Amino acid sequence: GDSVTQMEGPVTLSEEAFLTINCTYTATGYPSLFWYVQYPGEGLQLLLKATKADDKGSNKGFEATYRKETTSFHLEKGSVQVSDSAVYFCALPSGGYNKLIFGAGTRLAVHP
Amino acid sequence: NAGVTQTPKFRVLKTGQSMTLLCAQDMNHEYMYWYRQDPGMGLRLIHYSVGEGTTAKGEVPDGYNVSRLKKQNFLLGLESAAPSQTSVYFCASSYSLAGGWGEETQYFGPGTRLLVL
Numbered sequence: 132g133d134s135v136t137q138m139e140g141p142v143t144l145s146e147e148a149f150l151t152i153n154c155t156y157t158a159t160g161y162p163s164l165f166w167y168v169q170y171p172g173e174g175l176q177l178l179l180k181a182t183k184a185d186d187k188g189s190n191k192g193f194e195a196t197y198r199k200e201t202t203s204f205h206l207e208k209g210s211v212q213v214s215d216s217a218v219y220f221c222a223l224p225s226g227g228y229n230k231l232i233f234g235a236g237t238r239l240a241v242h243p
Numbered sequence: 244n245a246g247v248t249q250t251p252k253f254r255v256l257k258t259g260q261s262m263t264l265l266c267a268q269d270m271n272h273e274y275m276y277w278y279r280q281d282p283g284m285g286l287r288l289i290h291y292s293v294g295e296g297t298t299a300k301g302e303v304p305d306g307y308n309v310s311r312l313k314k315q316n317f318l319l320g321l322e323s324a325a326p327s328q329t330s331v332y333f334c335a336s337s338y339s340l341a342g343g344w345g346e347e348t349q350y351f352g353p354g355t356r357l358l359v360l
Contacts, residue, residue: 135285230301235285
């Protein structure tokens with residue numbers, strides 16, 4: 132069945148460091164792929180999405196490229212800020228009705 | 244425009260007690276969902292609804308019931324709470340796009356933290 136695997140956290144970085152959070156998936160067909168972010172004490176919100184192979188989603192300095200060959204959707208940011216501290220979830224639509232399968236989440240802590 | 248709201252924010256129950264979590268959305272979305280979030284397990288779908296008066300089971304439905312009597316509200320009930328139901332519960336909603344692929348964005352509420360003793 133469909134599944135999402137994320138790198139385990141927590142990830143701890145200094146401000147202005149480069150960030151990569153790995154995400155791989157197993158799916159039937161070529162679904163859209165999502166990254167959601169959960170800031171402390173809040174619900175999840177969409178960070179970015181890509182709808183087809185080789186698409187690059189981007190938002191708030193974050194980017195992720197849909198790689199069909201490696202079934203991956205890794206999240207990157209060139210220079211993280213303290214305000215990026217959050218939990219990041221990779222997600223995959225599955226079963227229609229906009230239902231999602233989520234990865235386990237990766238906690239990012241950025242220190243000044 | 245409040246988006247998705249959840250009531251209550253936090254609750255402590257004793258084993259065997261019952262309670263209802265309320266989710267409300269003001270975006271006129273057709274689809275609504277209840278998830279639970281547990282450490283290291285991401286979010287898991289409990290139940291969902293594709294329209295007023297409809298409900299369906301998700302990945303982890305046991306011990307929960309739901310109702311969607313009004314389009315804007317989706318209720319999650321625990322009839323006899325167990326310690327294994329200690330979790331953070333999130334409600335979400337999304338719109339249905341005619342002819343779409345079923346891959347539209349979900350909008351989440353702030354969550355309800357439930358502790359069952």
